[in-house]
Amino acid sequence: xxxxxxxSIVSTQRSLSLLATVFVLTxxxxxxxxxxxxxxxxxxxxxxxAAVFAVGYxxxxxxxxxxxxxxxxxxxxxxxGAIVIAIVVTGGIASPMLAMLPAPFMMGWMMFNKSREAAxxxxxxxxxxxxxxxVPALDLSHSGFVSLAAWSTLLSATLIARRIRRLFESLRTTxxxxxxxxxxxxxDAESRRRGxxxxxxxxxxxxxxxLAVIKSLVQxxxxxxxxxxxxxxxxxxYSEAERMQALLKDxxxxxxxTDDLHVSDLELSxxxxxxxxxxxxxxxxxxxxxxxxxxxxxxRADSRLLxxxxxxxxxxxxxxxxxxxxxxxxxxxxxxxxSIVVRDTGIGMAPEVRERIGTPFFTTRDDGTGLGVVxxxxxIRQHHGTLEYTSTPGIGTIATIAIPVLS
Numbered sequence: 001x002x003x004x005x006x007x008s009i010v011s012t013q014r015s016l017s018l019l020a021t022v023f024v025l026t027x028x029x030x031x032x033x034x035x036x037x038x039x040x041x042x043x044x045x046x047x048x049x050a051a052v053f054a055v056g057y058x059x060x061x062x063x064x065x066x067x068x069x070x071x072x073x074x075x076x077x078x079x080x081g082a083i084v085i086a087i088v089v090t091g092g093i094a095s096p097m098l099a100m101l102p103a104p105f106m107m108g109w110m111m112f113n114k115s116r117e118a119a120x121x122x123x124x125x126x127x128x129x130x131x132x133x134x135v136p137a138l139d140l141s142h143s144g145f146v147s148l149a150a151w152s153t154l155l156s157a158t159l160i161a162r163r164i165r166r167l168f169e170s171l172r173t174t175x176x177x178x179x180x181x182x183x184x185x186x187x188d189a190e191s192r193r194r195g196x197x198x199x200x201x202x203x204x205x206x207x208x209x210x211l212a213v214i215k216s217l218v219q220x221x222x223x224x225x226x227x228x229x230x231x232x233x234x235x236x237x238y239s240e241a242e243r244m245q246a247l248l249k250d251x252x253x254x255x256x257x258t259d260d261l262h263v264s265d266l267e268l269s270x271x272x273x274x275x276x277x278x279x280x281x282x283x284x285x286x287x288x289x290x291x292x293x294x295x296x297x298x299x300r301a302d303s304r305l306l307x308x309x310x311x312x313x314x315x316x317x318x319x320x321x322x323x324x325x326x327x328x329x330x331x332x333x334x335x336x337x338x339s340i341v342v343r344d345t346g347i348g349m350a351p352e353v354r355e356r357i358g359t360p361f362f363t364t365r366d367d368g369t370g371l372g373v374v375x376x377x378x379x380i381r382q383h384h385g386t387l388e389y390t391s392t393p394g395i396g397t398i399a400t401i402a403i404p405v406l407s
Contacts, residue, residue, distance in 0.1 A: 025159070036144030050086065053078075056104070076111070100156045105121060107159075107160070261383075286318060291328050293329070313342050317344035320397060326345050328344075337402060342401075348391045348392050386402050
């Protein structure tokens with residue numbers, strides 16, 4: 001309530017200030033006209049026209065209004081009519097007050113520049129000037145003509161400038177409001193995202209233990225059962241439980257915060273040897289020839305994250321390669337950093353698939369999660385490196401990892 005009252009008081013003060021300013025300016029025009037030599041009935045007409053002009057200026061809607069009605073054109077027409085009358089009684093086309101005419105037209109253009117009302121204003125221009133050509137000039141002294149013309153020009157420029165300033169003020173206010181709304185929406189969205197991330201991560205952690213118990217019980221029953229049908233069903237349950245466990249593992253790796261990089265000195269050849277040992281059994285079971293070769297060297301990296309990234313990239317290569325194919329992993333440590341290349345003779349990827357690889361939960365495998373490449377790319381980016389894929393359908397895929405020297 002207090003804020004509303006304060007806003008109302010400020011609005012009233014601004015309105016009174018506008019009234020005072022406009023009436024002072026229009027009154028000054030009358031004074032200058034009198035000094036210039038306009039007198040008698042002509043001066044009375046100019047005074048009345050100036051008052052009507054001031055009322056029209058004040059009644060004109062605020063700039064940057066969302067939508068202008070046809071009735072909003074009436075104050076503009078009133079201003080044009082008042083100033084035309086003042087121009088007629090002070091000399092027509094030769095009137096020193098002619099400089100006031102652009103003010104209402106400029107205001108109207110700012111309001112209706114893309115509407116039918118703008119056409120009405122445009123049609124008024126030749127009509128007004130055609131009429132003013134018929135009016136005889138008023139006999140004013142040279143100094144009087146110059147002073148009234150100069151003041152009319154200054155007054156017109158002042159009114160237009162005030163209107164433009166109000167327009168920019170409205171735009172700034174609107175932009176500020178939009179920025180606050182946008183920042184509030186982004187803050188709310190980020191808060192909800194963090195809440196959902198925390199909840200799903202906790203849920204994934206909570207599901208791991210009962211899932212491990214289910215796997216153990218199913219495995220135990222598999223050993224005991226002698227019925228082929230029951231055994232087949234239990235094998236399906238066990239397989240699905242393993243798939244769920246892999247999905248939870250991938251999700252937890254994906255949801256892990258990305259600011260926990262622990263860099264230390266390590267030997268690349270030792271790390272690659274560990275990766276090869278982890279994948280050899282899987283390659284032999286799949287009937288794929290796996291080779292891990294290269295030139296080792298010391299580098300600074302987080303061994304856990306880098307190892308996890310390499311295993312994910314190489315595992316994807318193995319899964320994309322049919323029996324009888326090969327996966328070659330080569331590595332090199334040089335002055336510019338570390339390069340690791342994984343080549344496979346698999347099915348390859350179409351361009352549209354390659355563009356989407358690394359998108360969370362996008363996968364071409366029925367039992368895949370799409371998180372392996374995401375986890376690998378995130379870990380490599382934490383090392384300020386890159387993971388890029390080139391692929392030819394039916395020939396194979398090349399994954400290139402480049403990691404710069406870390407200080």
